[in-house]
Amino acid sequence: MSNEARALPGQGSNHPYLRSGLLHCLLIAASFVMLYPILWMLAGSLRPAEDLFGGGASLVPSQVTIKAYSQGWFGMQVSFGHFFLNSLLIATLATLGNVLAASLAAYAFARLNFFGRKLWFALMLGTLMLPYHVTLIPQYVLFLKLGWINTWLPLVVPKYFAVDAFFIFLMVQFFRGIPRQLDEAAQMDGCSPWRIYYKIMLPLSLPVLATAGIFSFIWTWEDFFGPLIYVSDMSLYTVQLGLRSFIDSSGTSSWNELFAMSILSLIPIFLIFLFFQRLLIEGIATTGMKR
Amino acid sequence: MAVSERSPAAAGNGESIALARSYREAFRRNAPGYLFLTPWLIGFFCLTLGPALGSLYLSLTDFDLLQAPNFVGFQNYIRMATADPKFISAIRVTFLYVILSVPLKLGFALAVAMMLNRGIKGLPVYRAVFYLPSLLGASVAIAVLWRQLFAADGMVNSMLAVFGIEGPSWISNPRYSLYTLVVLSVWQFGSPMIIFLAGLRQIPVDMYEAASLDGASARRQFWKITLPLLSPVIFFNCVIQTIEAFKAFTPAFIVSGGTGGPINSTLFYTLYLYQEAFGNFRMGYASALAWVLVIIIAIFTAFSFLSTRYWVHYDE
Numbered sequence: 252m253s254n255e256a257r258a259l260p261g262q263g264s265n266h267p268y269l270r271s272g273l274l275h276c277l278l279i280a281a282s283f284v285m286l287y288p289i290l291w292m293l294a295g296s297l298r299p300a301e302d303l304f305g306g307g308a309s310l311v312p313s314q315v316t317i318k319a320y321s322q323g324w325f326g327m328q329v330s331f332g333h334f335f336l337n338s339l340l341i342a343t344l345a346t347l348g349n350v351l352a353a354s355l356a357a358y359a360f361a362r363l364n365f366f367g368r369k370l371w372f373a374l375m376l377g378t379l380m381l382p383y384h385v386t387l388i389p390q391y392v393l394f395l396k397l398g399w400i401n402t403w404l405p406l407v408v409p410k411y412f413a414v415d416a417f418f419i420f421l422m423v424q425f426f427r428g429i430p431r432q433l434d435e436a437a438q439m440d441g442c443s444p445w446r447i448y449y450k451i452m453l454p455l456s457l458p459v460l461a462t463a464g465i466f467s468f469i470w471t472w473e474d475f476f477g478p479l480i481y482v483s484d485m486s487l488y489t490v491q492l493g494l495r496s497f498i499d500s501s502g503t504s505s506w507n508e509l510f511a512m513s514i515l516s517l518i519p520i521f522l523i524f525l526f527f528q529r530l531l532i533e534g535i536a537t538t539g540m541k542r
Numbered sequence: 543m544a545v546s547e548r549s550p551a552a553a554g555n556g557e558s559i560a561l562a563r564s565y566r567e568a569f570r571r572n573a574p575g576y577l578f579l580t581p582w583l584i585g586f587f588c589l590t591l592g593p594a595l596g597s598l599y600l601s602l603t604d605f606d607l608l609q610a611p612n613f614v615g616f617q618n619y620i621r622m623a624t625a626d627p628k629f630i631s632a633i634r635v636t637f638l639y640v641i642l643s644v645p646l647k648l649g650f651a652l653a654v655a656m657m658l659n660r661g662i663k664g665l666p667v668y669r670a671v672f673y674l675p676s677l678l679g680a681s682v683a684i685a686v687l688w689r690q691l692f693a694a695d696g697m698v699n700s701m702l703a704v705f706g707i708e709g710p711s712w713i714s715n716p717r718y719s720l721y722t723l724v725v726l727s728v729w730q731f732g733s734p735m736i737i738f739l740a741g742l743r744q745i746p747v748d749m750y751e752a753a754s755l756d757g758a759s760a761r762r763q764f765w766k767i768t769l770p771l772l773s774p775v776i777f778f779n780c781v782i783q784t785i786e787a788f789k790a791f792t793p794a795f796i797v798s799g800g801t802g803g804p805i806n807s808t809l810f811y812t813l814y815l816y817q818e819a820f821g822n823f824r825m826g827y828a829s830a831l832a833w834v835l836v837i838i839i840a841i842f843t844a845f846s847f848l849s850t851r852y853w854v855h856y857d858e
Contacts, residue, residue, distance in 0.1 A: 271660075271662065271663075274657060274660070274662060275662070275663075275664075277657070278654075278657060278658075278662070278668050281654070281672075282668060282671040282672070285671060285672060285674075285675060285729065286671060286674070288687055288688075288691055288697070288729075289674075289675075289678070289687070291687075291691070291697050292683075292687045292690075295690075352581045352582065352585070355578045355579075355581055355582070356578065356579055356581065356582035358578055359574075359575045359576075359578035359579045359582075360579075363574055363575035363578060364571065364575065365571065365572040365574070365575025365576060365579075366568075366571075366572050368575065371579065371583075374586065374591075375582070375586070378586070378590050380785070380839070380843065381590070381594065381836070382785075382788075382789055382832070382835055382836060382839060384789075384812065384815055384831075384832040384835055384836075385593075385594050385597055385832045385833065385835075385836055386589065386590055386593035386594050386597065387593075387597070387819070387828075387832065388593075388596075388597050388600060388605075388819060388825050388828060388829050388832070389592070389593035389594075389596030389597050389600065390589060390593045391819075392596075392607070392825075393588075393589075393593070395607075409585065409589050411581060412581050412582065412584050412585025412586075412588070412589060413581055413582040413585050414585045414589050414590065419582065443574075444574040444578070445574075448578070469677065470680075472681075473680045473681040473682075475680075475681075475682055475791070475792045475795070476791055476792070476816075479795075480816075480820055491681060491682040494682045494683060494686060495682055495796065498686065498796070498799070499799075506690060509686060510686075510687075510690075512683075513682075513683030513684075513686050513687060514683070516681060516682070516683045517678055517681065517683050517684075520677060520678055520681070521674075521678070524670075524674060524677055528666075528670055531673075531677070532669065532670075532673065532736055535733050535736045535737060536736050536737060536739070536740035537740070
């Protein structure tokens, strides 16, 4: 689909090669501008501390060193390894919850008949537009009463109740595309809805489950606001919180260490991007995800 | 259920048996659906609807997290409108951010999508490169990077120095600080671009061919074919990106160190809400702020939908 050649709309040019050459030059220049800041940060993280601003805007360090990585890693009382492990655990648990809970609800909406289905579906769509700020404070009070403040529970447990309606919506769209004959035949054979769900729907929905899982993981990994308000103990910090207190604790004296840790915090997302690019891009193109 | 021998009661019992059977029938029909829906239903009532109503109530109180809330009527809303210059700043900053960043972002997204939609070689590579910033952009690392790009001795000023221009400290100058965040948002034009690309693919090529045969210029084709046929996608992107822009938080927090400074110039609405709720523990006031945000977003969305009849084409 992505490589399919298309006629040039409305371009009756006599110099197709010149034109496409120019277009490539323009796009390459634009790509360079887009990636420059990230490459600059990467270069900065590899420079010796005293060279960071001496290097100006250039991408080539005068001298390559990974000292910033080793120093930044142990730059605070708790090492970044700990933060990475925390983030990984939270993101994995949250992703599992999102996929599991959203697929259950989506199966009910897409395939089962029950009283009030349309009403619930409309309410679910309504929550898509609701900014989370509206539920923020009562949720905080609820978690406070439950004694969940300064634990990971507020970051993970809500996902097991399919609070992020976006994933339900995404899966309902996909489930509706699966031929109904399959589950009707299974029903004839006496399959229960539960068996149909995990023997037929889930195996056939791997692409959408993967897409939801990947986005869920990335969003939880990048989430800053949730950990910011719920977690205060440094040993429970996520990578994002770790970076933030690294700014506060080191001031502007060790920017190369901050850069090094920032680069490391982006690596998991970058790897997911490398391996699952197609799923990410199709997910956005078909459902219009925000980022 | 046992059937009684006496006839009137038997009749009554027969009815109740039929009723019980129909209940059982209804249960059999509805139970699986509700069983599958249970996690979502619990989440909906306990984590969405309940809290939303709760914050509506709290917005009418002076709740401070420590003492029980006292009902104060519309005082929070009145204070916002009449006696809170910081609220006015936050509104001004946020609206300026939305008005500048959304059109620029969508403009870039559309322009690049159109360039990529010409059967160009290497499309997947370009698309990936342009999309990457959108994916990374929400993380703290990118906000850290931005802070340093536009610092007094940052990358941007080093570049300007090459041309002999001495740039200001963009981040700590209230005249420029918000614009650095606008640039950050525009830099993440990748995801609307992908949606535009998908939309452009839906436009039949023969429409352009027919227009070319009739001698329509490229510009005319853009205005008469591309734009009208793409208008539902433009509308969609516009609504989504505007809502997202209203909700922006992390970049302003990191760039300003959580203050919204210098002189409130990066005090995004959500940042102000955060400060009021978790800095000053004015939970009642912050709830009112949250509801005002909902109302702003709802009004904006309603107007967008109303405006569609003038510029969005849904036929074909």
